[in-house]
Amino acid sequence: MRVLVTGGHGQLGRALLRTAPAGMEVVALGSSDCDVTDPATVRAIVARIEPELIVHCAAWTDVDGCERHPERAWRVNALGAQHVATACAEAGAALVYISTNYVFDGERDEPYHEFDRPNPLSVYGASKLAGEEVVRALCPRHAIVRTAMLYDAHSRNFVTTVLRLAREQPRLRMVADQYGNPTFVDDLARALWQLVAQPAYGMFHLVNQGAASWYDWAVAVLELLDxxxxxxxxxxxxxRRAARPPRNGVLTSLAAPALGIIMPDWRDALARCLTSRRAPESS
Ligand SMILES: NC(=O)c1ccc[n+]([C@@H]2O[C@H](COP(=O)([O-])OP(=O)(O)OC[C@H]3O[C@@H](n4cnc5c(N)ncnc54)[C@H](OP(=O)(O)O)[C@@H]3O)[C@@H](O)[C@H]2O)c1
Structure with missing residues (x-):
């Protein structure tokens, strides 16, 4: 199967390349080769590559940047998804759209499942939710996959930021009353490959299991590395920050276990990621 990955140089795009099963021909393009804000470029690339599946990872993921520059957020996250979904539908390909726990307002106390009602608090969450809506409207064979708190061993993310701060500062301060599911991109990528192998369409929450605050997550990183x-x-x-993350951004899934997709616990995933940290990236 030939698979086109947008945002192919980001954390998840690279993880999809690293973990691709045998028989998957993955073409992972960065923003310089496939700018999703340009409909003609997207259409031309899809026509040239002729993918059977597109995994749309490209997004402007700087949550505070999105709040300060909403027009850019809407252009990349919502309009970009519209362009990809249109080209995908024209080509008769299936589409996996990667979305976020920030579509929820976090006001309830329970984890959010696939059929809970979104109500984003931030421009990032709203623009990603709009992406979900255009994908649903335009591309008949689609899977919308919401995930949370992504990290790998090398990119700029919360884990590598904690490690940098731990080198620079004698003690750290971390928010302890906002929760989510820290999710190792390699585990997410493997779950996505399981999903597309079925194939399965609809709405899916894919995160490492268990909940953590930013504080819990930072303490776990430091403890695992002594x-x-x-x-x-x-x-x-x-x-103080520009965007307001949901207080409870914890996801759970009804749909993934029904397909036999069970993701590991977040602490186990973090330990595996940190163990792999000294190895050079193989993408
Ligand atoms: N990171 C998280 O914690 C998190 C949580 C929940 C959901 N998600 C979603 O998961 C997906 C993957 O996230 P990630 O962590 O892999 O993000 P990432 O590392 O920031 O990668 C996103 C990629 O999108 C690309 N991009 C930005 N603007 C683009 C444009 N106009 N055209 C084409 N590509 C563009 C960026 O490329 P350049 O850098 O070259 O511009 C970047 O490599 C995203 O859809 C995100 O919304 C992420």
Missing amino acids: LAVPVDPIPASEF
Whole structure:
């Protein structure tokens, strides 16, 4: 099967390349080769590559940047998805659209499943939700996959930021009243390959199991690496930022277990990621 991955140089795009099963021909294009804000480019690339499946990972993932520059967020995250979904439908290909836990407002106390009602608090969440809506409207064979708190061993993400801060500062302060599911992109990529092998369409939440606050996550990173840097828990109200993440951004899944897709616990995933940290990236 030939698969086109947009945002192919990002964390998830590279993980999809690393974990691709035998028989998958993966073409992973970065923004310089496939700018999703340009409909003619997207159409021409899809016509040239003739993929049977597109995994649309490209997004502007800087949540605070999206809040400060909403027009760019809408253009990349919503309009970009519209262009990809249109080209996909024209080519008769299936589409996997990667979305986010930020579509929820986090006001309820339980984890969110696939059929809970979204109500984004941020421009990032709203623009990604609009992407879901255009994909649903335009591309008949689609899977919308919501995930959360992505990281790998090398990119700029929360895990590598904690490690940098631990080198620079004597003690850290981390928000302890916002929760999500830290998710190792390699585990997500493997789950996506399982999903497309079925094939399965509709709405899916794919995250490593278990919930963690930013504080829990930072403490786990430092403990796993035996770094004795103290971490102080703080409320989100003491950490000023442009966007407001959901207080409860924890996802659970009804749809993935029904297909036999069970993702590992987040602490197990984090340990595996940190163990692989010294190896050069193989993508
Ligand atoms: N990161 C998270 O914690 C998280 C959580 C939930 C959901 N998600 C979703 O998961 C997906 C993958 O996230 P990720 O962590 O892999 O993000 P990432 O590392 O930031 O990668 C996203 C990629 O999108 C590309 N991109 C940006 N603007 C583009 C454009 N106009 N045209 C084409 N490509 C463009 C970027 O390429 P350049 O850098 O070359 O511009 C970047 O490599 C995204 O859809 C994101 O919304 C992420």
